Amino acid sequence: MSLDKDQVQHIAVLARLRVADEEIADTVDKLSRIVDFVDQLSQADTTDVVPMAHPLDAAQRLRPDVVTEPDRRDEIQEIAPAVSDGLYLVPKVIE
Amino acid sequence: MSANDLHTQGLAQLARGLEQGDFSSVELVQALLDRVQAHDGELNAFITVTAESALQAAQRADELRRKGENGVLNGLPLVHKDIFCTRGVLTTCGSKMLENFVSPYDATVVERLAGAGAVMLGKTNMDEFAMGSSNETSYFGPVKNPWDLARSPGGSSGGSAASVAARIVPAATGTDTGGSIRQPAALTGTTGLKPTYGRVSRYGMIAFASSLDQAGVITRSAEDAALLLGVMAGFDERDSTSIDHPVPDYVAGLGRSLQGLRVGIVRQHFDAGLDEATGTAVREALSVLESQGATLTEVDLPNLDLSVPTYYVVAPAECSSNLSRFDGVRFGHRAENPEDLLDLYCRSRGEGFGAEVKRRILTGTYVLSAGYYDAYYLKAQQVRQLIADDFRKAFADVDVIAGPTAPAPAFRLGDKTDDPITMYLNDIYTIGANLAGLPGISIPCGFADALPVGLHLVGPHFGEERLLSTAHQYQLLTDWHTRCPGDYA
Numbered sequence: 338m339s340l341d342k343d344q345v346q347h348i349a350v351l352a353r354l355r356v357a358d359e360e361i362a363d364t365v366d367k368l369s370r371i372v373d374f375v376d377q378l379s380q381a382d383t384t385d386v387v388p389m390a391h392p393l394d395a396a397q398r399l400r401p402d403v404v405t406e407p408d409r410r411d412e413i414q415e416i417a418p419a420v421s422d423g424l425y426l427v428p429k430v431i432e
Numbered sequence: 433m434s435a436n437d438l439h440t441q442g443l444a445q446l447a448r449g450l451e452q453g454d455f456s457s458v459e460l461v462q463a464l465l466d467r468v469q470a471h472d473g474e475l476n477a478f479i480t481v482t483a484e485s486a487l488q489a490a491q492r493a494d495e496l497r498r499k500g501e502n503g504v505l506n507g508l509p510l511v512h513k514d515i516f517c518t519r520g521v522l523t524t525c526g527s528k529m530l531e532n533f534v535s536p537y538d539a540t541v542v543e544r545l546a547g548a549g550a551v552m553l554g555k556t557n558m559d560e561f562a563m564g565s566s567n568e569t570s571y572f573g574p575v576k577n578p579w580d581l582a583r584s585p586g587g588s589s590g591g592s593a594a595s596v597a598a599r600i601v602p603a604a605t606g607t608d609t610g611g612s613i614r615q616p617a618a619l620t621g622t623t624g625l626k627p628t629y630g631r632v633s634r635y636g637m638i639a640f641a642s643s644l645d646q647a648g649v650i651t652r653s654a655e656d657a658a659l660l661l662g663v664m665a666g667f668d669e670r671d672s673t674s675i676d677h678p679v680p681d682y683v684a685g686l687g688r689s690l691q692g693l694r695v696g697i698v699r700q701h702f703d704a705g706l707d708e709a710t711g712t713a714v715r716e717a718l719s720v721l722e723s724q725g726a727t728l729t730e731v732d733l734p735n736l737d738l739s740v741p742t743y744y745v746v747a748p749a750e751c752s753s754n755l756s757r758f759d760g761v762r763f764g765h766r767a768e769n770p771e772d773l774l775d776l777y778c779r780s781r782g783e784g785f786g787a788e789v790k791r792r793i794l795t796g797t798y799v800l801s802a803g804y805y806d807a808y809y810l811k812a813q814q815v816r817q818l819i820a821d822d823f824r825k826a827f828a829d830v831d832v833i834a835g836p837t838a839p840a841p842a843f844r845l846g847d848k849t850d851d852p853i854t855m856y857l858n859d860i861y862t863i864g865a866n867l868a869g870l871p872g873i874s875i876p877c878g879f880a881d882a883l884p885v886g887l888h889l890v891g892p893h894f895g896e897e898r899l900l901s902t903a904h905q906y907q908l909l910t911d912w913h914t915r916c917p918g919d920y921a
Contacts (some may be wrong), residue, residue, distance in 0.1 A: 345794065352752060352797040353759075353774070354790060355782030364791065367852050371795050374853050375741040375808065381815050388813035389820060392629045392643065392869025393893060397672060413536050418766035425761050428772050 338369045339376075438463045439599045440921075443508055443656040446602060450497065450507050457490040457497075457507025461551055464509050467600045468553065471920065475576050475598060477591040479514045480522045481554040489551040496549065505663060506549030510603040513592050514555040515562055516542050516647075517636040525638045526558040526570040526588075529758050529765045529784030539636025540668045541605060541647050548663045553601055556591030560786045561755065562612055562640045564588050565858040566848060569788040574845055577620060578917040579883055583842040586616030586858075592650045593620040598920040603651045603660060607637060609644045610743050611837075611862030614874035617650050618837035618886025621876045621915055623903065624650045625657045628893050629869030630675035632661075633668035641750035642673070644743075644866040653913055654875065654903035658682035661896060680897050688901040691725035696830030698733050701861055707840035713878030713885040714836045720909055721834070721902070731826040731833060735818040739864045740856055742819065745799050745812035746867070751789075752796025758784060791852065820868040827892040832902055836861055837874040837886030861888055871896045875903045876912035884915070 345365050349356045356364055410423060419426040438460050441449065449455055465483050472478050486509070493507035517523050517535035524530045538546070546552065559569040567575040567590030575590040577583040578598035585594040589606030593616035596604050606613040608626035617624025625648045632647040639645060649660045662683060667676040695718065702711055722728055760766035760780025767783055770776035785793070799808035826833060838858060848855045865872040870890050877887035887906075891899045907913050 340798075348794050348798050348801065350778075351801060352793050353756070353777040353781055354785070354793055355778040356790065356794075357782065360787070360790075363787075364794070367791055368794055368798070370851070370853055371744060371791070372798070374856075375745050375799075375812075377741045378738060378745065378811050378815055379807070381735070381738055381811070381818065383811060383814035383818070386814040386817050388810055389817040390813075391673070392820065392867070393675060395630070395673070395675060400669065409536065416534060416536065416763045418760065418763075427761055428770050428776055430773055 338365065339372045340365055340369045439467050441602065442652045443602045443659055446508055457493040457551060458487060460507065461486050461490040461509050461553065464553060464601055471598055471600060474581060475578060475594050476573055477557055477575050477595040477598070477600065478511070478554045479524055479526070479557050479572050479591070482521060482552055486551050486553045493549050493551060503547065503549035504659070505545065507551060508549065509551045509553050509601055510545065510605070511553050511556050511592065511595055511601050512542060512605045513558055513589050513607060515558060515607050515638045516605060517638070518542050518552070518555065521555065523555065524572070526560040526572060527784065527786065527789070528571045531571065531765065533763055537636060540633035540670060541637065541664055544663055545660070556595055556604060558591055559588035560789050561638065561751070562588040562607055562609055563751070563788050563792050565611065565615055565855055566845070567591070568845060568849055569786055571786060577842045578920050579620065579842065582844055583883070584619070584845050586619035586838070586842065588612040589650060590616050593617055593622055593624070596620070596622045596650050596652060597917060599916055603649060603656055605647060606650050607645060607647050608866065609641050609747060610866050611859035613648045613650060614862050614872055614886070614888060615838050615858060617874040618888070619842040619884065621884030621912070622650050622652060623654055623657055623873065623875050623913060624648065625661065625873045625896070625900070626865065626871060627661060627665065627896055628871045630673050631871070631894065631896065632664045633671040633674050635668055635670040639754040641747040642754060643750060644747060653907055654873070654900050655683070655686060657873070658686055658900045658904070677894055682897060682900055685897040686901050686904040688898070689725070690721055690902065690905050693721065693726035693832070693902060694830040695721055695726050695728050696731035696826055696833040697728055698731060698736065698833060698835055700733070700736055701835035705839050705860065706836060707880060709880030710836055710840055710885050713880060714887055717877035717887045717906070718834060720906060724905065724909070729830055731830055733819070733822040733826060733864070735815060735822050736864055738815050739819055739867055740860055742812045742815045742867060743863045744795070744856060745808050746816060748792040748796035749800050749809050750796070752793045752800065755789070755793055816867050819864055823864065823868045823870060831891070831898055832895070833890045835888050837888035841880045841883035841885060865890045869893060871899055873899045873903050875906060876915065877910070878912055
């Protein structure tokens with residue numbers, strides 16, 4: 338096993354993803370298999386190879402700095418789980 | 433033509449029938465909605481059926497035609513993979529996370545097709561967030577293959593492929609990140625086109641791996657794919673990676689003959705990993721091309737064996753970043769009674785995502801984390817460059833590269849769910865095109881054990897015209913693409 342339970346739990350916290358206790362053994366097993374599989378990449382000789390940034394070597398373009406979007410806040414907040422007075426509600430962050 | 437056989441016709445034929453007034457769009461749409469009713473119970477290809485709005489759109493299309501104001505797809509029915517945002521219509525991406533998400537806007541693909549007069553009949557089932565090759569990761573259950581209901585239609589665009597194969601609709605949109613249009617097309621005996629990266633706008637297409645994702649189509653012929661691509665392709669300022677490149681008339685280009693076509697063959701594509709009967713069907717297809725004046729040349733793609741591991745670093749890395757937007761705050765699933773903000777994030781995501789999506793997010797987070805970035809992510813992007821260089825060199829000598837789309841015909845549901853690597857290797861022949869941003873098409877070329885086999889053609893960047901004309905010329909000489917699973921004739 339290339340990964341252990343503690344490593345997977347740590348990655349899960351970084352990913353903001355709860356992995357239930359009953360899922361953990363299977364997750365450790367399958368993630369280890371995936372990591373072992375992608376480890377083949379270490380065999381490739383990539384000396385002086387420039388990593389790909391875009392498949393067509395295109396650069397990010399800029400657009401004119403003008404307002405293009407109308408205000409659709411009310412419509413967009415209709416699909417939010419919890420809003421009040423135009424604000425998204427989350428559990429209290431600052432006591 | 434009677435209302436009883438409208439479902440047997442492809443888009444181009446239906447367009448002629450509408451033009452000649454043989455039937456109306458309302459009659460056509462109603463006939464196909466009846467097919468959904470009759471067959472979707474067993475296939476599970478649809479997540480949402482938009483019967484009412486489809487009939488209204490068909491009525492509008494008929495009125496426009498009477499006034500002579502019809503677009504090129506006026507009144508023609510199609511379905512969208514449920515990864516495309518559709519304003520006012522449920523858009524789930526096959527996930528519990530978006531089980532109740534009604535999109536406030538349309539994807540560019542949806543907008544352009546509707547603008548040309550196409551009528552949407554519904555949204556199709558798919559692997560959750562397009563992560564899968566069998567449709568079994570969908571929160572809404574697997575899609576069944578119309579050729580054998582115990583088998584997978586492939587994935588992730590499995591609902592789109594199954595609904596076209598079963599003659600429920602003539603055409604469907606799909607997306608392809610590692611083979612998600614071409615592999616299900618191969619496994620269901622349909623035609624599936626993945627265009628060049630940046631050819632079709634990704635705006636409103638829920639992102640999985642942004643440097644690999646591309647929208648395309650699943651149809652019954654290359655001619656129909658050409659018709660749709662002409663409408664979908666083109667620059668979109670709302671997609672920052674959309675490429676501003678002229679859109680040719682793909683339909684007009686279909687007549688180009690196979691005489692002098694230089695076809696590249698990759699030896700590794702025909703090695704021990706390939707099912708024997710699949711290999712036989714593909715070799716026969718190559719000899720059909722040869723008989724029409726195409727030349728076959730062996731080409732070398734020395735780094736191709738590393739394409740699947742490269743993909744399984746790059747795609748999860750991008751997925752872990754893209755899917756961070758699902759936080760239980762602005763839209764999508766939210767956990768009940770969170771203790772604090774961290775608990776809200778972790779539980780909303782833990783409950784909303786299925787097992788495969790979680791694995792990919794965790795893999796991606798791992799390969800991007802401090803201390804591992806150089807060994808995995810940077811290394812993978814370097815190997816990706818080597819793979820793209822291999823293709824670049826090969827296309828100096830050939831016009832298309834041909835081979836099998838998938839290593840074997842449709843597998844049984846449940847056969848590959850225990851080991852993720854076994855499932856990942858389904859895409860061994862298709863992933864290279866995504867890594868290099870190249871266009872690819874899968875077309876039916878025969879059967880193996882009474883299941884369809886796909887011929888895969890890959891072209892250079894913006895080589896869609898030659899792919900489509902090659903596929904069309906092959907389809908003029910063969911009838912594999914007209915074969916229909918017996919129960920759906």
